[in-house]
Amino acid sequence: DIQMTQSPSSLSASVGDRVTIACRASQVISNFLAWYQQKPGKLPTLLIYGTSTLQSGVPSRFSGSGSGTDFTLTISSLQPEDVATYYCQIYSSALRTFAFGPGTKVDVK
C-alpha cells in the first residue's frame, strides 16, 4: 500500500494568516489527490479533488497544488470556521488502493 505523510501535524495561526499544509506520497501518483476537512465531532467533507479542483460550495480561500509525490493545501486567509483537521487522500490507479494522510490539526490563535 502507498504511505502518506503530512506536515505539520498541527499548527496554530491567526485569523487572516496564510496556512500551508504539505502531503507527501511514498511513490509517484497521478492527480488523484484529494483533501478533506473534518471539524470536531463532524463528518469529513470533501474540499479539493484532482489535486486542485475545488468541490462545489467550498470557499475560494482554499486551494490545492502539487504533482508526483508532493502536494499542498493552502488556506489563503485563515478564518475561525476553518478550525478542523485536514486530511489528504490518494488513489493509486495501479494498485487500485487508497490511503489517507495522518491529518493536520489547524487551530486559530
Added chain:
Amino acid sequence: QVQLVQSGAELKRPGASLKVSCEASGYTFTEYFLHWVRQAPGQGLEWMGWIDPNTGDTKYAQKFQGRVTMTRDTSINAVYLGLTTLTSDDTAVFYCARDCGRYCASASDYWGQGTLVTVSS
C-alpha cells in the same frame, strides 16, 4: 438528494464479528463505488477498502486482508462491511463513503453518518 444511511451503534465482545450496513438513496446505486473508512477515537481516517456495487468486485487495504469482507445487495441498494476477530483496537467509528469516480477524480463526495463500534468485554 444523495443519502447514505448506516446501521446503529454496536457493542461487541473481543473475538466477535461485526456487520455494518450502509443504505444508499438519491442516485443510481450501481454507478458509484463505495468505500469503508475507519476512525478510532481521537485518531485519523483509515481507508479499509472499496466495493463496486455493480459487479461486487472489492479491494481491501492490506492491513485488513483476511479479516474484512464487503458485500452488496442491489435489491435494496445497500452495502455491508464485515469484520471478524474483533479486538479493542477495532473500537472506532466506521463510515461508508461514495466514490464519485470520474466526476471528481475518485474522491469521496458523500459520507454516511458513521457507525460507532465499541469492542469491550
